[in-house]
Amino acid sequence: MSIPTLDASALSGGTTEQRAEFAAKLLDSLNTFGFAKLVNHTVPVPLVQETFDQIKRFFKLPFNVKVPLRNDPKKGQQRGWSVPGEEKTWWLESNTGDVKEPNFGDNKESFDCGHPDDQQFPNKWPSESDLPGYQKTMDEFFFSCGDLTLVLLESMATALNLDPKVFTSRCTNEASTIRINHFPPIERATLDEGKISRIWPHKDFGIISLVFPDVTPGLEYEDRSNPGTFIPMPYGSDEEVVVIVSETMQRWTNNQIRGGLHRVTRPRDCEGETVPERWSLVYFNKADRDVNVGPLDEFLGDKKPVYEDLTALEYQTLRNAAHYPG
Numbered sequence: 001m002s003i004p005t006l007d008a009s010a011l012s013g014g015t016t017e018q019r020a021e022f023a024a025k026l027l028d029s030l031n032t033f034g035f036a037k038l039v040n041h042t043v044p045v046p047l048v049q050e051t052f053d054q055i056k057r058f059f060k061l062p063f064n065v066k067v068p069l070r071n072d073p074k075k076g077q078q079r080g081w082s083v084p085g086e087e088k089t090w091w092l093e094s095n096t097g098d099v100k101e102p103n104f105g106d107n108k109e110s111f112d113c114g115h116p117d118d119q120q121f122p123n124k125w126p127s128e129s130d131l132p133g134y135q136k137t138m139d140e141f142f143f144s145c146g147d148l149t150l151v152l153l154e155s156m157a158t159a160l161n162l163d164p165k166v167f168t169s170r171c172t173n174e175a176s177t178i179r180i181n182h183f184p185p186i187e188r189a190t191l192d193e194g195k196i197s198r199i200w201p202h203k204d205f206g207i208i209s210l211v212f213p214d215v216t217p218g219l220e221y222e223d224r225s226n227p228g229t230f231i232p233m234p235y236g237s238d239e240e241v242v243v244i245v246s247e248t249m250q251r252w253t254n255n256q257i258r259g260g261l262h263r264v265t266r267p268r269d270c271e272g273e274t275v276p277e278r279w280s281l282v283y284f285n286k287a288d289r290d291v292n293v294g295p296l297d298e299f300l301g302d303k304k305p306v307y308e309d310l311t312a313l314e315y316q317t318l319r320n321a322a323h324y325p326g
């Protein structure tokens with residue numbers, strides 16, 4: 001059974017019944033796989049294309065333009081440019097405790113930005129002359145993705161027969177972030193050796209994520225019927241978005257809705273010596289910083305909480321630190 005592609009057109013102008021039908025299918029896919037794939041969603045395809053064009057320009061900027069925008073790994077939220085190999089997702093799920101060296105970097109560089117008015121973790125932008133229109137496009141993409149996530153969270157709550165605002169009352173998207181990735185070309189043998197990966201298996205830290213993958217394959221999701229093995233996420237077109245259940249949702253629901261484990265690797269059919277470069281656009285929908293990300297009463301009943309109470313910012317800071325060892 002593979003992840004179905006759901007038609008999300010009910011989200012823009014559908015009847016109550018059509019929205020309920022979509023919500024039930026969405027919840028079913030997220031429950032079963034930890035993932036859902038949508039077409040006819042509310043993020044305009046030309047905006048996705050424009051954002052891809054902009055990020056390709058960003059990563060081509062000369063080193064000396066990107067250096068002042070460098071992310072500070074010591075901060076709880078990422079902002080700006082992360083140099084290739086800096087983030088080490090291996091430390092999130094792959095460390096069995098035997099390895100102490102802070103190696104196993106990711107074959108990627110990335111750029112993160114958040115809400116335009118965020119004073120606590122301000123965005124870092126290239127100048128308008130270095131990259132005209134970049135900030136405007138990213139802000140537009142940020143709000144468009146944010147709107148979609150809130151509608152999806154309300155759909156999930158409705159399908160669970162809960163107050164539709166059970167999740168959105170804890171999330172205004174003020175702490176949410178855009179993450180863009182560039183995976184430079186790399187020797188196939190280097191990836192296959194297994195000491196470096198594009199992104200090691202992980203769950204995202206927020207509530208849900210939206211991934212707009214690239215035509216170049218690589219995103220893979222865990223086969224829950226065969227844990228530890230992965231299935232390539234099928235790519236249909238640039239009209240699709242992949243929705244991923246993330247760790248905060250898993251915590252809130254006390255493991256009822258489990259996060260989707262995923263990784264980025266080389267295309268399975270890559271025959272050349274070099275794995276082609278790849279890009280991706282991601283939106284991490286996150287709980288507001290002062291909100292508790294321990295299990296919600298609605299999911300506890302008389303069960304024991306599996307997770308401790310922490311604020312979203314404390315949790316984010318902990319998880320962020322985990323992939324910057326050493």
Ligand SMILES: O=C(O)CCC(=O)C(=O)O
Pocket residue numbers: 179181199204211212213214218219262263264279280282
């Ligand atoms: O590149 C992709 O398709 C997914 C990226 C991802 O999983 C992430 O940035 O957390």
Ligand SMILES: [Fe+2]
Pocket residue numbers: 202203204262
């Ligand atoms: Fe991810």
